[in-house]
Amino acid sequence: MAVLEDSNIVEPAAEMLSFNILKAQKHDRAGLRLGRLLLSDRTPIETPHFISITSRGAIPHITQDTMKKHTKTNSVYVALEDFIEKAPRETPPVYSMPAQHDTSALRQFTSLGQNTTMIMGARRIDPIACPAANSNSAVSILTSVGFRQLESEDYAEAARKLQPDIVIGLADIVFGQKPGLKRMQKMGDRTGWWMEHLVAACSEQPEMSEHKQKHNKKPAIFAPVLPMSQGQQHFYLNQLEEELRGHIAGLTLYDPTSVTEIPPGLASLPRMSLDGPKSPSDILYRISLGIDLFAIPFICEATDAGIALDFTFPAPKGVATSEPKQLGTDMWSSEFAGDISPLQDGCTCYTCTRHHKAYIQHLLVAKEMLGWTLLQIHNERVMNEFFAGIRATIAEDTFETERKIFENAYHSELPEKTGQGPRVRGYQFKVNGPNEPKKNQASYTTLDDSRQCIEEAAAAAAIPSPGEDADDLAAKGFAEKAE
Template sequence: MLEYTDYAEAVQKLRPDIVLGMGDVLFGHKPGVKRVDKMSDRTLGWMKELVDGMRDQSNGTPRTALFAPILPIEAEQQSYYIDALEDDLSAMVSGLVLYDLASVEAIGKTLRHLPRLSLSEMSSPHKLLDAIALGIDIFTIPFITEATEAGIALDFSFPATEDPDFSTRLQLGIDMWSFTHATTLSPLRPDCTCYTCTNHHRAYVQHLLNAKEMLAWVLLQLHNHHVTDQFFAGVRTSIQNNTFEIDRQIFEKTYAADLPEKTGQGPRVRGYQYKSEKGSKPKNPRAYNTLDDTKEKVAETEAALPSPSADASDLDKQVFAEEME
């Protein structure tokens, strides 16, 4: 179990840009009634101890932004904790971290100006736009890597630049495992300025995927991060132009709700590294295996090799015996 003292000590040594306060949060299921009553008190106690532990008497307070957790419970159930953040810890808190988007309602008036980090699962750009509409500023975005490992090149922009009739929504990505790209010399996405699109074409990336070359996923990750960066740049421009809500509605009508389904194996899923359960087949069998006759030859060669403890005279005798035969 990680103690707050160990956590504070790690902050002092590592000096990260952002540190998340320790919150009494359950994952995978909802807390019971008795647990809810204690969550606020525990989190407040940990926050106070963390603030004290982060103070460095010799160098001053670390240059680390402390983000206070907003618990995934009803606003009334954590009102005492929120009041304490506003009254006692507001000078030390640089931001807020939310585990549930619904917890936005629990944020007090004097804390609403602080940046908000969401740890909720963002499975698509649509989810990102919904969170931005609620006032979320910083995100963790696992779908970028998930799309990359699935061999999908992201293909969306905000605001939507297409002019569709909305009868058929556009896909959010391109499945590069498809053999339709085997002879396509165009970039992953037209007009894309990322390294992958300016130096390589679809046929090359598709070939790398089929050859199971790690470079395939590296190139896709570069492209997917670039698309996401451009997406957020468009969001910032849209907010400045006061057109975010309209642009968001157009984006919803333009693109499919979810990313394309995965059709190929990613680089990190190698079935032979996992034990089979109840006779199930490996997730990803070995691509190459040793031939039976090769196994026999290898076994014969190993049997003929001298032992590690053999000296020069033993080697001479063995070589002499082989020559006599």
């Protein structure tokens, strides 16, 4: 267990990150609130807001320069398991990346812009369940070379070396199933130990020159709140409130109802949801509880499925009285082959101002990767405008009214996927058991008629056996008998 010595640590939370609550429901820890998250040298984040999820440091389907030019993304989530392969047995390239004096090694490695807030966690969102359980000193992860264990001290050292803006503490959480009573007793103890490792590593003052010390920025730490009752994690929450309060800058939640378990001494910290809401209605529910930041997997899932998001908040006037509207448009449908309208009426994104539905539908059918790139640009913009509308209604005290109108105006779930989508990448594989069908279809296949002709030709031209005479060979067409 790491021991925190006052002589070797400083309190980094205040110097790196500040969170101002601009408006909140009084005397209520679980309620609407409007805020602003400020980090040194980064674009301020108005909350509630969302965090773009990356794959190896880049938002799927778009490059870093495209993200900067055509989206309003100001924060990204990066998973350490995307980069570490066989560490610590073999040093991964990200640890060998030479960092500039004014940027971190991870930011340099991923070519992320200087104004974008980088948030690092151990696992992807949504994480793939691992066959091995967590231990007292490590969590199970899935790297590009398979399942392995990530030691708590190695994760803490990675946070210190890679220097993200925000690092999320390790949490002993069981993914894919409900933990038993004995396991729940261990979860709080393990998470508390791992938080001590992380705080100790990020608070160290290494010996270096004054110039390097100035640019050696420490990551702000977000502590996990476990998805169980306050009584079951009482000692862990007390540890956060009494021992580690000066070293943590925010909280991460894996269950929206955990908001009610937050102690009063931690209520003013920003709250980040990592439980992966499945629809806009899920987001609105979490915002009503007082959650500030969201990692939203369904943005990329919609893009992969060829779905263009099509919703606004507040809902357009008059929609609530008619049939509920779909939350997105399935661009695989042949009905859009001649449709030259934009993906969403009134949308000002790059895709909608320069292209139309017919072009996007053609790209998807032809399996041109530009189709998914244009969809991702559009879907990111739709989500940005969605949260901008949410913040405006909170400021005007009309959020709950508009939320009810929205839920009546739109379907509760996204449309069903009909197209094949791009090839499934490794982190998208959901391992359910043996003898599963292939996730990716073969790019080239033999047609049935052609296969039959090939088989007949192969049989006709079979290699003769030594016992066959000249008449048999001539009958098969292998050769002509010489007279």
